[in-house]
Amino acid sequence: MATSGLQHVAAMYAGVVAPPLIVGAAAGLSGTDLTFLTGACLFTAGLATFLQTLGFWKIGARLPFVNGVTFAGVAPMTAIIASAKDKSDALPMIFGAVMVAGLLGFLAAPVFCKAVRFFPPVVTGTVITLIGVSLLPVAFGWAQGPDPSAHDYGSTTNLTLAGITLLIVLLLRRFTRGFVKQIAVLLGLIAGTLIAIPFGATDFSPVASADLIGFPTPFHFGAPQFHIAAILSMCVVMVVSMTESTADMLALGEIVERPSDERTIAAGLRADTLGSALSPFFNGFMCSAFAQNIGLVAMTRIRSRFVVAFGGGFLVLMGLCPAAASLIAVVPRPVLGGAGVVLFGSVAASGIQTLVRAGLDKDNNVLIVAVSLAIGIVPITAPDFYHAFPDTARIVLDSGISTGCVTAVLLNLVFNHLGRDRDAQDVTHPMEAGEELAPVQ
Numbered sequence: 001m002a003t004s005g006l007q008h009v010a011a012m013y014a015g016v017v018a019p020p021l022i023v024g025a026a027a028g029l030s031g032t033d034l035t036f037l038t039g040a041c042l043f044t045a046g047l048a049t050f051l052q053t054l055g056f057w058k059i060g061a062r063l064p065f066v067n068g069v070t071f072a073g074v075a076p077m078t079a080i081i082a083s084a085k086d087k088s089d090a091l092p093m094i095f096g097a098v099m100v101a102g103l104l105g106f107l108a109a110p111v112f113c114k115a116v117r118f119f120p121p122v123v124t125g126t127v128i129t130l131i132g133v134s135l136l137p138v139a140f141g142w143a144q145g146p147d148p149s150a151h152d153y154g155s156t157t158n159l160t161l162a163g164i165t166l167l168i169v170l171l172l173r174r175f176t177r178g179f180v181k182q183i184a185v186l187l188g189l190i191a192g193t194l195i196a197i198p199f200g201a202t203d204f205s206p207v208a209s210a211d212l213i214g215f216p217t218p219f220h221f222g223a224p225q226f227h228i229a230a231i232l233s234m235c236v237v238m239v240v241s242m243t244e245s246t247a248d249m250l251a252l253g254e255i256v257e258r259p260s261d262e263r264t265i266a267a268g269l270r271a272d273t274l275g276s277a278l279s280p281f282f283n284g285f286m287c288s289a290f291a292q293n294i295g296l297v298a299m300t301r302i303r304s305r306f307v308v309a310f311g312g313g314f315l316v317l318m319g320l321c322p323a324a325a326s327l328i329a330v331v332p333r334p335v336l337g338g339a340g341v342v343l344f345g346s347v348a349a350s351g352i353q354t355l356v357r358a359g360l361d362k363d364n365n366v367l368i369v370a371v372s373l374a375i376g377i378v379p380i381t382a383p384d385f386y387h388a389f390p391d392t393a394r395i396v397l398d399s400g401i402s403t404g405c406v407t408a409v410l411l412n413l414v415f416n417h418l419g420r421d422r423d424a425q426d427v428t429h430p431m432e433a434g435e436e437l438a439p440v441q
Contacts, residue, residue: 004302005310008066009318012290013186016045016068016315018343019077019285021336022138025146026078027090031205033221035322037283040216041069043319044284048275049312052268052289053305061260061268063252064297064308067275068315070288071347072127072240073098075134076233076399077285079379083394089225095280096224097234102277102286105238109269112242113262118417119243122365123408125354127240130376130404132348137380139344143337157199158334165192165338173342185339192335201332207323214322216282224280229393234286236402238273241288245272248289256303364415368408376404 020041024034048067055062077094084090105112143162144154152158169188173181180187196202249268253260260268268289275287297303318324359365378385379400386397397403 001304001307001310004307005312006314008308008311009314012066012068013183015071015290015343016041018336018340019069019071019074022074022135023077023081023091023094023285026081028087031203036216036220039214039319039322039324040220040283041285041319042315043216044275044279044282045069045287046312046315046317046319047278047282048271048287049315050309051271051275053309053312055267055271058267058270059274060271061249061264062305063249063256063258063260063264063268064303064305065248065252065268066290066308066311067272067287068290069285070237070241070244071131071135071344072244072288072401073234073237073286074138075131075379075401076237079394079398080230080233082398083229088222091221091283092219092223092225093227093230094234094285095219095221095283096226097230098286099224099277099280100226100231101234101238102273102275102279104235105242105273106270106277109242109273110266112269113246113265118409118413119239119246120358120412120416121354122358122360122368122416123405123412124243125351125356125358126369126372126376126408127351127401127405128244128354129348129351130373130401131240132344132346132351133377134380134400135344135347136341139337139340141337142333142340144334146333157201161192161196161199161201161332161334162338162341164195165189165335166341168192169339169342185343188339188342189331189335192338193331196332196335201334202330203332204330207327207330211322213320215320216284218281218283220283233399233402236399236405237286238276240401240405241276241286242269242272245269245289252297256297368411368415371411372404372408375407376400378403 017038020037021034024037029037045066045068049065052060052065052067053062054060080094080097081087081090084093141148143159145152145158147153165188168191169184172184172187176184193202245268246265249260249265253264272288276285279285279287355369358369360369377400379398383398386394389397
């Protein structure tokens with residue numbers, strides 16, 4: 001049980017620590033505070049995993065789910081940070097928005113499990129693809145170095161370290177199997193950090209200053225603040241997270257031969273949303289099921305939810321050990337950038353896999369994907385596109401995930417739910433001629 005639980009932690013560890021690294025760096029946190037934030041996210045991921053696997057009352061799917069910080073919230077959270085006039089208020093704004101979104105999601109769980117038909121693969125696939133695409137610029141920024149104003153930012157040394165790390169991860173994924181293959185990203189981070197030592201790019205001071213035992217003090221970064229625009233942005237993320245969790249529960253139910261019904265999905269969504277609502281108390285972010293661990297369950301055929309709960313215990317212990325959490329702060333940014341290309345690119349690839357099942361032989365679906373992706377990548381390709389809008393509106397508009405998700409949902413309603421008389425028309429390309437209109441009698 002211990003080794004299998006640790007394997008689940010290893011498979012999702014890089015995914016848990018990446019969001020606090022991105023958000024913490026955007027907020028300008030010091031190495032000590034970044035270590036604290038990372039440990040808090042590990043701690044809250046463990047608590048959320050307990051809720052999902054063990055559960056109580058009508059909370060928890062009681063399936064072998066690992067919960068952690070969702071990638072879907074990273075881009076909106078960085079947008080909130082960018083809009084904050086005082087960076088010290090950014091994290092409290094995020095925490096307040098996550099708490100409200102979590103509570104609203106908890107109340108909406110019984111209804112949402114019935115409304116999931118409005119979030120078919122054409123919508124979820126588009127959103128997941130946008131999540132990966134939105135995060136890739138972060139990986140490219142890491143690859144260039146930690147400080148854009150530094151003289152070595154984008155230097156050949158930094159880019160070489162990123163390239164070597166990427167190569168190591170690819171080689172491990174190609175030529176290893178089993179447990180080693182599952183933790184290829186983690187091993188790549190370790191190897192890249194060791195290689196960076198002779199270049200003077202590795203800083204061990206965070207470990208030296210970290211305590212062996214600590215506790216994520218509630219509201220360490222300040223009392224939560226509640227801003228309407230930030231709350232709306234995180235509510236959109238909550239909808240995306242709940243949609244993805246529903247799909248994960250359906251998939252995992254098939255793997256463990258216990259199909260997920262409405263009752264199971266509702267209980268699982270309550271665990272996700274309650275975990276998200278409680279997470280900010282301990283300085284954590286929105287939580288969701290980790291899809292990569294579903295693949296681990298399918299591969300190992302170890303279906304026990306208690307094994308995953310044991311993994312949740314490891315996460316809690318790591319969150320209570322600042323020295324362990326500080327290890328990720330040692331990893332040089334270029335090394336993180338090389339691994340991030342694989343990590344974030346895999347998220348985008350997962351979305352594309354979902355789109356493959358979305359029925360893109362229909363021109364309606366092709367148009368939904370095309371327009372939603374186009375609107376979703378506006379903040380990436382043209383960061384100042386919405387410069388004339390108020391700052392409160394830009395919190396939502398500057399998040400491609402939020403705008404892309406809303407666009408995909410609305411277009412899906414228009415094209416696939418309101419008036420279905422032309423849905424049978426299959427066209428392989430949106431620019432092909434459709435069925436001719438019948439003459440007016």
